[in-house]
Amino acid sequence: MDVKEKITKIKNMEEYLIKADYELINLSNIKEETIINMKNALGVILLTDKPNVKIKKMEELLKMINEEIISKLPEGEKEKFDKHRNAFLELLRKRTDYKEIEERYKELEEMEVPKMFDTLEEIAKKDREKAKLEGKVEGKLEGERELIIEILNQRFGEDFDKRLENKIRKANEETINQIKKNILSITIEELKETLK
Structure with a gap:
């Protein structure tokens, strides 16, 4: 019996369906302060992905996330962020063209979160100085x-x-x-x- 036949044999299919409402949120409409005040792992991801975040340099964003969110996360949220750090690193990789993130990806994945952010700030600073010199x-x-x-x-x-x-x-x-x-x-x- 194939899947189609099995489905047609179930009389009341609705009881097997997951009922959920989803709401799409335009991230550019949410203020940075709101995201920072969430004090959770999701806030780090949202702030990193926010298209119109008011920063001049990536270095500033990383510093803001490190000082305003990561350092103030409750223990459970720190564990959550640790599980989702790869998503954060992927977003950061897409938002920047820092070759050093590529080169040190495995190392960054294994670092303690505060050290990872300190390292990312250093990478951003080096990249900014390099760009300035090239300019x-x-x-x-x-x-x-x-x-x-x-x-x-x-x-x-x-x-x-x-x-x-x-x-x-x-x-x-x-x-x-x-x-x-x-x-x-x-x-x-x-x-x-x-x-x-």
């Missing part, structure tokens, strides 16, 4: 590109056209350094060759 390098390179364009414009006049200018703006650091090193002696032909 400075890119800003410096952008400045060098503009200076090179200005010098070459003065050197070559009309021979230095918009096409060459655009190529310099898109050139990588190695090419910019090569042009910079030879800026006073480079010919327009050599410049075109370098920018190919």
